[in-house]
Amino acid sequence: MVNLKIRDRLDAGEPVFGTFVKIAAPAVVELAALGGFDFVIVDREHGCFTDDQVENMIRAAEAAGIGTIVRTPDALEPAILHALDSGATGVQLPALRGAAQAAAAARFARHFPDGERGLARANRSADYGAMPLTDYFAQSRRILVSVHVENREMVDDIDALCAVPGVDILFLGTADLSQSLGVPGEQDHPSVRAAVDRVIAAAAAAGRHVGAVAGSADEASALAERGVTYIVWQSDIAMLRAAMRRGADALAPLRRGLR
Template structure:
C-alpha cells in the first residue's frame, strides 16, 4: 500500500511538484492532490502531528493518487518505522551531518538485503499482511523514496560521499538552515550560501543524483528547474492558505460598511 508516483517520475527525469503539509486536515490533502500536485511532505519536524494523524494524511493522499513523503523529526529508527509502516511513500530526513548518517537512514528504511528495517508485515504499508511477505519486501525496497537534507556546512562538505549512496533518491537543499550554519542566518541568498549551494548542485550533477529545493515564486521555480532540480517543494499548505486568505480579504475589505472604509 505504497504510492510510488513521485519516485517513478523522478526515475524518468521528470519534474515532480509537491508541497509541505503542516495542517492535520485530510480534506485539505485531498484538495492538494485534486489540484494536481505529485506529492506532499508531511512536516513532522516543524508541525505537531500524532501518529494517527500522519497515517490519515497518508491515506488521504493515496485516495487521490498522490505520494506522501514524511519529513521526520529525527533520524531515529522508530521515527522512520512509524512513517514507513503507516504507508508513507518515503521519508525526508533533516539535521544530518554526514554521508555515514545518511547511510544509517537508508539501512533503517530498507529491508534486507538493502538494509535492516524492522520487520512488521502486518502494518498498513504491508496491507495488514494480506500481501505475501516476499512481495511486500520487494515492493517496499523498490518503491520507498529516501531523501535527506543538505542543510549544514558539514553535510555540504560531505556531498560527494552522500551522492555515492546508491539507495539515496534525493539530496534536499535547505538554504534556510544552511545560511545559519554558514554564519548568515536568515540570508539564504548570501554569496557564501550561494557558493555552497552551487557546489552541492554540481556534485549532484556529476553523480547523476537528484536534488530538491523549496520554490516560492514562479521565477524561482523556473530558475531551479533550469539548473536541474527535479524534486520541488512549492511553499506549504499554510503559506498557500495564508496567501489565498489575504488575497480574498484584499478584495472584500473595501466593502466593510460602517467601518469608514466605504
C-alpha cells in the same frame, strides 16, 4: 499498496511537484491533489502530528492518487519505521551532519540486504499482511529516501554523501544552511549560493536527484533549469495565509465604506 508514482516519474527523468503540509487535516491533502500536486510532504519536523494523524494523511493521499513523503522529526529509527509501515511513499530526513549519519538513517529505511529496517507486515504498507512477501520486498526497495543538506557539514561531505547507498534525493535547506554558514536568513548570500552550486554539481555527477523549495514561479523555473527534479511549492500554511490576505484585502474597501 504504497503509491510510488513519483518514484516512477523520477526514475523516468521527469520532475515531480509537491508541497509541505503542516496542518493535520486530511482535507488539506485532498485539496493538494485536486490542485494538481504530485505529492505532499507531511511535516513532522515543524508541524504537529500524532502517529495516527500521519497514517490518516497517507490514507487521504492514496485515495486522492498522490504520493506522501513524511518529513520525520529526526533521523532516528522509530520515526522512519513508523512512517514507512504506515504506507508513506518515502521519508525526508532532517538533522543529519555528514555522510556517515545519512548512511545509518538510510539503512533504517531499507530491508536486508540493503539495510536493517524492522520486518513486520501487519501494517498498511504490506496490506496488513495480505501482500505476498516477494511483492512487499519489491515495493520496499523502491520507497524514496530524501536527506536534507542544510548545514556546512553536509555540504563539506557532499561527495561522500552522493555515494551513500539508499539515498535518492538531496534536499536543499537553504534557510538552515544560511544559519550554518553564519548569514542567518540570507538565503541569497554568495556563500549560500556557492554551497547550493556545489551540491547540485555533485548530485548531477553522481546521478542523484536534487530537491528544493520554490516560493514563486520564477524560482521553480530556475530550479528546473538547473536540473532540480523534486520541487516543493511553499506549504499549506503559506498558501492559506496568502489566500486569506487576498480575501481580506478585497473586502477592505467595503470596511472603509461602512465607516
